[in-house]
Amino acid sequence: MTTDELLQRWSDGSITADELRELTAKLAEPEHQNALLDDWLLESSLPDRLPGASVASLTEAMRTTRRLKAAELPQTSMSARWLSWRPLALAAAAVVVLGLTWWMLGQTKDDAAAIVTVLFAEDCQWKKPNVICEGERLVPQMLSLAKGMAVVRFDGGAEMLLRGETELELQSATQAKLLRGDVIVRAEGDAAGFKLDTPSASLLDLGTEFAVKVNGGAATELRVSEGEVAYAHGGVTKTLQAGKAVRLERSKAPKSITGDAPRFDQLVREANPRERADLMIVHEGFQYDEGSYAPSSITKGKGWAGPWRLRSEQEMIGRSRPDTTTAMRIVQGLPILPWRMNRGGIGMLEMPTGVCVRIRPMTLPLEMNRDGITYFSMITQEPQRPSPASRENQESVRLTFRSSADFASDFLSFGYGPNQKPYISGASFGNTQSLSPIPDGQSLLWIGKIIRRAEGDDEISFRIYGQDEALDYAEPKTWHVNSRSVRMKAALDLLVLSSTGNAPRMVDEIRIGSTWRSVVPISSLRAFKP
Amino acid sequence: MSAESHAIQQAAAEFIRDRHLLGAFVTGLLRDVHAAEDVLQEVWVLLSAELEKGTVIQNQAAWCRGVARNLIRRHWEKRQMAKVVADSEALDAFMNRVEQCFAWADSQEHFATARLAALDECVASLPERSRRLLSLKYTQRAAMERIADETGQSFEAVKKALIRLRAALLECVRRKLSQEEWNP
Numbered sequence: 001m002t003t004d005e006l007l008q009r010w011s012d013g014s015i016t017a018d019e020l021r022e023l024t025a026k027l028a029e030p031e032h033q034n035a036l037l038d039d040w041l042l043e044s045s046l047p048d049r050l051p052g053a054s055v056a057s058l059t060e061a062m063r064t065t066r067r068l069k070a071a072e073l074p075q076t077s078m079s080a081r082w083l084s085w086r087p088l089a090l091a092a093a094a095v096v097v098l099g100l101t102w103w104m105l106g107q108t109k110d111d112a113a114a115i116v117t118v119l120f121a122e123d124c125q126w127k128k129p130n131v132i133c134e135g136e137r138l139v140p141q142m143l144s145l146a147k148g149m150a151v152v153r154f155d156g157g158a159e160m161l162l163r164g165e166t167e168l169e170l171q172s173a174t175q176a177k178l179l180r181g182d183v184i185v186r187a188e189g190d191a192a193g194f195k196l197d198t199p200s201a202s203l204l205d206l207g208t209e210f211a212v213k214v215n216g217g218a219a220t221e222l223r224v225s226e227g228e229v230a231y232a233h234g235g236v237t238k239t240l241q242a243g244k245a246v247r248l249e250r251s252k253a254p255k256s257i258t259g260d261a262p263r264f265d266q267l268v269r270e271a272n273p274r275e276r277a278d279l280m281i282v283h284e285g286f287q288y289d290e291g292s293y294a295p296s297s298i299t300k301g302k303g304w305a306g307p308w309r310l311r312s313e314q315e316m317i318g319r320s321r322p323d324t325t326t327a328m329r330i331v332q333g334l335p336i337l338p339w340r341m342n343r344g345g346i347g348m349l350e351m352p353t354g355v356c357v358r359i360r361p362m363t364l365p366l367e368m369n370r371d372g373i374t375y376f377s378m379i380t381q382e383p384q385r386p387s388p389a390s391r392e393n394q395e396s397v398r399l400t401f402r403s404s405a406d407f408a409s410d411f412l413s414f415g416y417g418p419n420q421k422p423y424i425s426g427a428s429f430g431n432t433q434s435l436s437p438i439p440d441g442q443s444l445l446w447i448g449k450i451i452r453r454a455e456g457d458d459e460i461s462f463r464i465y466g467q468d469e470a471l472d473y474a475e476p477k478t479w480h481v482n483s484r485s486v487r488m489k490a491a492l493d494l495l496v497l498s499s500t501g502n503a504p505r506m507v508d509e510i511r512i513g514s515t516w517r518s519v520v521p522i523s524s525l526r527a528f529k530p
Numbered sequence: 531m532s533a534e535s536h537a538i539q540q541a542a543a544e545f546i547r548d549r550h551l552l553g554a555f556v557t558g559l560l561r562d563v564h565a566a567e568d569v570l571q572e573v574w575v576l577l578s579a580e581l582e583k584g585t586v587i588q589n590q591a592a593w594c595r596g597v598a599r600n601l602i603r604r605h606w607e608k609r610q611m612a613k614v615v616a617d618s619e620a621l622d623a624f625m626n627r628v629e630q631c632f633a634w635a636d637s638q639e640h641f642a643t644a645r646l647a648a649l650d651e652c653v654a655s656l657p658e659r660s661r662r663l664l665s666l667k668y669t670q671r672a673a674m675e676r677i678a679d680e681t682g683q684s685f686e687a688v689k690k691a692l693i694r695l696r697a698a699l700l701e702c703v704r705r706k707l708s709q710e711e712w713n714p
Contacts, residue, residue, distance in 0.1 A: 004697070011561055020620045027627040036628070037635050038700055040558030041645055045550060046699075047563070047668040049646070049653055050661060195546065204546050206539060230543035235639045237547040239539075250647075 003035045011043070048171070114139050114459075115173045117153045119474035119516075120273060124148035134515045135373045135475065137451055137459065143168045145181070149271050157191025157477065158205065160184070161264055184211045186264045188227075201248040204230040206239070211261040220248040223261035273473035279518035282362055282376075282495075284510040286347045292327040295358060303512065305361040305493070315359075317408045321500075324354025331506065348381070348508040351397070351499035358497045362512070365493035366401055366412070371454050374512060376414075377519040378446045381506040394418065395501035399446065399510075401492035410490040414448050414462050415498075422464050422480040424448075428488055434480035439466035447520065449475065458486040475516045537581045541590060545574060548591045550642035555632050556598050559625070560605065563671070569601045591636050592629075599625060645703055652702035660695055667692055 001009075006023040009015040015023070026032040114137035121134050127144035138152070145166040153159045156174035166181025177197040185205060187194035192207035199218035203210070208227025214220050222231060223245040230239045233248045240246055247255045282303030295308040310323055329350040349358075366374055378399055398415030413425045420437040438444060444464050451459040461479040465471065495512075499505045511519040545552075552573070557566040573594050580587065587593045635641045653661065666672045666680060678688045 008693075013561065017620045020624050024620070024624045024627050027624075027631060030634075033631040033634060036558070036631055037554070037641075038645065038703060040554040041550060041642060042649065042696065042700060042703070044553040044557035044563075044566070045646055045649065046653075046664065047671075049650055050665045050669050193542075202546065204543060206542075230539075230546070232543070232547040235547075235641075235643065237543045239543065 003032045004039070007036060007039050011039075115155050116170050117155075117475070118150065119153050119159070120149070120151040120268070120271070122148070122271070122273070124150050133373065134517070135375065135449065135451075138170055140170050140172065143170060149267065151268065151474065153474075153477065154191075154194065156187075156194060157189070158185055158187035158194035159191075159264070160186075161267055163267065178212055178214050180214050180216065182211070182213045184209065184262060184264045184267065198248075200233065200250045202232040204232075206230055208242070209261075209264055218250065221257060222246050222248065223259065225261040225263060268473065273517060273522070275520075275522035276513070276515055276518040279515050280511055280513040281364055281518075282510070282512035284360070286330055286349045286508055288330045288347050290330055290332045290347065292329045295326075295328050298328050303363050305363045308358050308360045311357055311359060315407045320357075321355045323357055325352050325356065328358065348379075348506040349497075351497065351505045351507055353502055353504055354500070356497075356499045360495050361404060362493050362495055365403075365491040366450060366452065367491050368410075368412075368452050368458065368488035369454055369491070370452060372452045373514060374450045374452070375514070375516055375519045376446075376448045376450075376510070376512045377521075378510045379443060379506075379508040380446065381443045381508075382441070382503055383506065384503045395503070397499045397501075397505055398497075399448075400496040400498065402494045402496055403490045404493050406490065407494070410488060410492075412450065412460065412488065412492060414446065416464070422462055424460050424462050424481050424483045426460075426483075426486065426488065429483060429486045432481050432483040436480065438464045439468075442467045445471075445521075447475075447516075449479075449516075452488075458488055459483075460486055471520055471522075473517070473522070538578055541577060541581055541587075544590050545577070545594070548594070548636075550646060551632060551635055552591065552594055552598070554642075555595055555628070556602065559599075559602050559628065565605055569598055569605065572601055573597050592633060595629060595632060599629070644707060648703045648706035649699065651706060652699050655702070656695075656699075660691075663688070663691060664695060 001019065001022065003023070003026050006015065006019055006026070009019055010023065027036060116138040118132055118134050118136045118138065121132050124132065124145060125147040126132050127146050132138070132143070132150065143152075143162070143166070145162050145164070145168075147164070149161065149163045151159060151161050152170075154170075154173050154176070156172075158174065160168075160176070161184040162168060163182050166183065167179040168181070168183065169177040169179065171177060174193060175195045175197070179199065183196075185194060185196060186209045187205040188207055188209070192205055194205040196203045196205075196212060198212065198214050198220040200214075201220045201222070203212065203220075203222060206228050208229055209225040210227075210229050211223045211225065212220060222229065222240060224240050224242050226242050228239050228241050230237055231246070231248065231254075233254055234251070238254070245257045245259060245261070247257045249255075280302070282301075284301040284304070286298075287300060288298070295310060297307065299307040308328060310326060311320070316322070329352065330347040331350045332346050332348070351358075366372075376399070380397060396415065396417045398413050400411050400413040400415075402411045403409070410427045411425075414422070416422050416438055420440070421434045422438060423431055423433040425431040444466065446462070446464050448463075449459075449461040453459075460481075460483040462481045463476060463479040495510070497507060499507075509521075513519045553566070553570065556569050556573075557563060560566045560569065576597055577587075577590070577594060653664075656664070663677065663681060666677045672680070674685055674688055678685045681688060683691070
């Protein structure tokens with residue numbers, strides 16, 4: 001029997017003891033040793049080298065192990081273990097939370113699960129077949145940028161800025177391969193361990209920011225801005241410190257080069273991310289004079305198919321209680337909001353004590369059976385804080401999307417209840433609640449993200465910002481709630497505001513759009529103020 | 531940075547550098563990619579724990595293979611894989627010889643990287659249909675029945691096609707390695 005045949009029998013588990021002895025004897029010869037090494041190397045490496053591969057690499061395995069171990073170990077020893085890995089130490093509690101959140105977010109159902117979020121992609125030209133949109137979640141694939149600047153975030157936490165003509169293969173939540181072009185990687189703290197392959201080297205982030213350029217001749221230029229990077233080149237592994245740069249070419253020794261690395265934040269700042277009101281498809285700013293109005297007379301705004309209204313009898317579902325009042329009261333003179341809004345007036349809708357439910361139809365429904373991304377935002381205030389006793393019983397505020405064709409059957413709801421913890425709920429997937437309560441007695445900015453998929457799971461995310469929390473030019477790494485394994489098909493064309501309890505609430509600036517920057521008050525961005 | 535932290539960072543870089551050969555060692559012996567991933571993770575955990583204790587490891591690649599070998603044997607025993615473990619003497623002799631193969635590969639500069647660079651070119655030169663077939667088998671890890679179903683071929687035809695493709699890739703890699711460009 002030939003060596004290849006014996007190896008095949010070993011591989012399919014059919015080898016006998018005699019055949020195993022025969023194979024062992026053959027392996028004394030270099031020729032057969034090579035056959036085994038080639039065969040096994042092919043077997044283990046092929047999954048990573050085929051188009052669209054997302055099989056966990058060894059780096060990923062190392063990181064996964066750290067996540068698993070983090071989940072198993074008591075907090076104190078786990079922190080020590082994590083910190084021993086990271087030059088940029090996070091607070092122990094933050095490591096616990098981020099680590100566990102990341103572990104939970106990192107769970108995927110199959111190899112085609114999304115691994116990257118597009119944070120910024122303005123004025124980009126992509127080579128076909130890519131058409132990349134901000135907010136989009138990307139599965140393992142080749143990204144071919146022809147022109148412009150884009151920023152993506154890997155689920156492992158690393159952020160990458162691509163500029164100019166760039167070809168990048170997204171491989172896993174913690175790994176990519178740069179075939180051509182210019183990127184800057186920022187993988188600090190929890191994101192350390194990100195791996196970037198190039199045609200001539202393998203780069204391993206050790207908690208840092210670095211720039212990589214791969215030219216047409218496949219030479220790699222590595223420039224480290226902060227921390228350090230390990231690089232494997234020509235069978236040798238070395239580390240490069242901040243302020244150093246090296247050129248790596250196949251079959252040549254590494255060569256030190258000069259020149260400062262471009263900085264991630266500086267380039268983003270120069271790109272000047274700005275508010276995209278043009279992508280806002282629904283807006284309600286309650287820009288009316290102070291007073292009480294019939295809901296049918298509240299008709300201003302953008303993207304609505306009609307005025308506000310009360311629930312009909314058919315819409316009084318379950319144990320619904322009737323509205324305490326039937327008017328819509330606009331109030332003014334409340335404290336100035338911490339977020340600077342480009343808005344025409346200072347009115348807000350008061351949701352009075354008792355039960356208050358108001359509905360408004362949208363022109364464009366959220367079609368959950370079609371691919372798309374929708375963000376929404378809304379501001380709420382509680383001028384009089386509900387008593388703790390009241391909170392325990394009935395305090396609740398929600399923004400819900402429902403279908404006029406079938407009001408009761410399916411919905412998507414965002415809110416918080418008596419325990420002040422943000423949640424997402426839906427008829428088809430139940431209730432997912434945050435572990436953290438929202439800050440008390442503050443103006444709150446609600447932001448939700450809905451990734452709709454014709455095939456596969458929808459992804460729903462929700463976060464409530466307190467007035468002291470910084471907003472960024474792009475969506476956050478972590479949300480209060482992420483609900484996955486959601487499969488909805490309804491066309492949700494109604495926006496329903498509801499509030500119950502013993503304290504009034506103010507609602508303002510309801511925005512719905514297709515990107516983060518179309519709904520977030522970007523003029524508040526602290527990081528990019530002039 | 532403490533001495534232990536520095537040692538772990540160095541070990542991590544070395545582990546990454548050696549990942550292809552260690553992966554081949556574990557996957558080749560286990561013949562089960564999921565079990566192989568578990569073993570690789572456990573090897574890393576044990577290595578980092580050892581380094582945290584301050585242990586100095588002279589030959590990390592060999593140390594990792596030794597640990598992996600013990601874990602693989604334990605896996606076989608737990609799964610009661612009688613056929614593999616029935617003749618422990620033959621199996622020990624085989625594993626010793628495999629260890630020698632990989633120790634030799636360790637000593638060769640660019641052993642894995644040259645082969646993988648060649649493999650990339652070989653994969654790229656395959657027709658789309660062949661890459662699709664390989665992707666179903668190796669990336670999506672689809673069962674042969676599903677591959678047959680998706681490609682509209684019989685079970686036997688798919689099996690033969692995969693064997694031929696694998697042999698063609700091995701031959702392509704060997705041919706490229708014989709060219710000077712892969713032997714700097």
